[in-house]
Amino acid sequence: MDTVLCVLTLNIxxxxxxxxxxxxxxxxxxxxxxxxxxxxxxxCSSTKAQKVIQNYLSTAPMKSQITDEQFFRTLGPDGLFVMEQMALNLGDIPASYLTISMRNICQNWADSEDEYDDDRQPLTTIKSH
Known part of the structure; x- marks a missing residue:
């Protein structure tokens, strides 16, 4: 008995x-x-982001009073991650301008925080209506 196999060209x-x-x-x-x-x-690792941002900060025309380590502590791990992602998506030149501007803002923010540090009083009583 012969067996015939149905082979359709579309199946191939x-x-x-x-x-x-x-x-x-x-x-x-x-x-x-x-x-x-x-x-x-x-x-999980912020060392690569720190190296990239350090390279961007080294291109600054003038040196800042705030150190790189203080800037990294201010940014925190999530800020470093966001800066690294901006560097990946924007490119090197805009990311370096943004990083330098953020360090300058960080320096101004740290200076203004020191000025108002003495005037701040803790909230001791809460008025309820």
Missing amino acids: YYEKLFIFLWFWLLFVAIVSTINSMKWVYSL
Whole structure:
């Protein structure tokens, strides 16, 4: 008894298409996993962001009274992450201008905070209506 296999030409093309799509989805899954690991590392580590921002601050035309470490402490880890992402998305030149301007603002903010530090009184009583 002979067995006849029904082979449609469209099935052959569909098979090749699905094999390609399977490998494409595998490739996208691997790249997405690597990118997710990179983001987690970037969120947990601020040393790369500090190096990038330090390079931007070294291009400042004049030196500031606030040190880089004070600026990094003022920004905090979340501020460093945001500055790093701005540097990635804006480019080097606008990010360096933004970083230098933020350090100058940070210096002015620290100076004004010192002036008003003595005038601040803690809130001891709360009026209730």
